[in-house]
Amino acid sequence: MLAIAPALPLHEAGKYVAGAYVVLFAIVLIYVAIMAVRLSRIERELGDLLKRSERSTEAQSPPPERESTLA
Amino acid sequence: MYGRGLRTLSITTVAVMAIALGLVFFYAPLEAEQGFLQKIFYVHVPLAIVALCGFVAGGLMAIQHLRTRDPRWDMRSYVAIHMSLIFAVATLITGSIWAKGSWGHWWVWSEPTLVSFLIVFLLYATYQPLRFAIEDPERQGRYASVFAILAGAFVPLNFLAVRLSTEYLHPRVLGSSSNLPAKMQLTFLVSLLGIALLYLTLCKYELTAKHTRAQLRALRRRLAGESVEGAAPRGRSAAPHLALSPSASASTPRSA
Numbered sequence: 001m002l003a004i005a006p007a008l009p010l011h012e013a014g015k016y017v018a019g020a021y022v023v024l025f026a027i028v029l030i031y032v033a034i035m036a037v038r039l040s041r042i043e044r045e046l047g048d049l050l051k052r053s054e055r056s057t058e059a060q061s062p063p064p065e066r067e068s069t070l071a
Numbered sequence: 072m073y074g075r076g077l078r079t080l081s082i083t084t085v086a087v088m089a090i091a092l093g094l095v096f097f098y099a100p101l102e103a104e105q106g107f108l109q110k111i112f113y114v115h116v117p118l119a120i121v122a123l124c125g126f127v128a129g130g131l132m133a134i135q136h137l138r139t140r141d142p143r144w145d146m147r148s149y150v151a152i153h154m155s156l157i158f159a160v161a162t163l164i165t166g167s168i169w170a171k172g173s174w175g176h177w178w179v180w181s182e183p184t185l186v187s188f189l190i191v192f193l194l195y196a197t198y199q200p201l202r203f204a205i206e207d208p209e210r211q212g213r214y215a216s217v218f219a220i221l222a223g224a225f226v227p228l229n230f231l232a233v234r235l236s237t238e239y240l241h242p243r244v245l246g247s248s249s250n251l252p253a254k255m256q257l258t259f260l261v262s263l264l265g266i267a268l269l270y271l272t273l274c275k276y277e278l279t280a281k282h283t284r285a286q287l288r289a290l291r292r293r294l295a296g297e298s299v300e301g302a303a304p305r306g307r308s309a310a311p312h313l314a315l316s317p318s319a320s321a322s323t324p325r326s327a
Contacts, residue, residue, distance in 0.1 A: 042287060049291060
């Protein structure tokens with residue numbers, strides 16, 4: 001009985017069709033937003049690591065010799 | 072490693088999806104019975120097919136994981152199932168919208184296709200909690216793979232059982248009872264390709280992100296002077312622990 005229901009007119013079916021396609025694009029958009037958050041977190045962590053590595057390089061390298069620069 | 076070819080894949084996905092949308096709204100004829108509402112079919116059915124194939128693919132990757140003990144297969148299986156779950160949610164929502172427009176109800180419990188898809192979805196919804204419940208990464212991967220294989224085998228069986236059932240409210244798309252005109256068939260196939268490419272692209276994005284995070288963790292440990300090899304991720308997580316590839320490890324400079 002449900003299967004032989006008449007087709008909805010265009011103005012009424014349009015909202016359902018739009019709804020279905022909006023769902024797909026909303027899911028993709030939400031995913032892209034989540035990826036953007038993750039990317040910014042990775043960028044922040046990479047920045048931290050870079051700073052840490054710079055600090056450890058500075059700590060390991062010997063201080064510049066004064067005499068040699070003056071001479 | 073995982074990011075190779077991602078740009079090309081992303082561009083191809085966008086192009087194919089744009090073509091599919093064009094075909095859906097400007098090329099495919101209106102269906103005689105359902106009219107404009109039938110346009111949902113071009114997004115709902117490909118989503119369902121891709122989600123179910125993704126579940127099966129997750130099971131196949133889990134077999135590879137158990138055979139090789141390579142954690143990268145566990146990661147691939149995890150991502151395939153994770154992405155299929157998202158696609159399954161989209162399938163359920165678009166299907167409900169179609170049901171409301173077509174039958175006047177958001178959900179019909181007597182319809183075997185709807186209920187069986189919901190069962191598959193609920194089955195896979197337990198996958199993440201199962202992983203999260205196991206703390207040891209090695210055991211977590213093994214148990215999750217066994218689950219993925221069993222559940223993956225259930226998907227085609229479930230599909231067959233529904234096909235053999237007598238009640239046919241749900242329209243058939245594939246098979247002998249399908250009588251799609253050529254224009255609709257082409258539009259459907261392009262839509263299916265678009266959704267499949269979207270699935271692959273999102274999986275690749277996810278794998279790339281997870282691999283980058285793993286590399287970052289390894290780099291952090293190396294800078295802190297800890298051992299990288301075999302180190303488990305900090306804290307409990309449902310996501311598998313991705314071991315770094317030898318090339319990735321070799322390319323990262325060692326610090327004392």
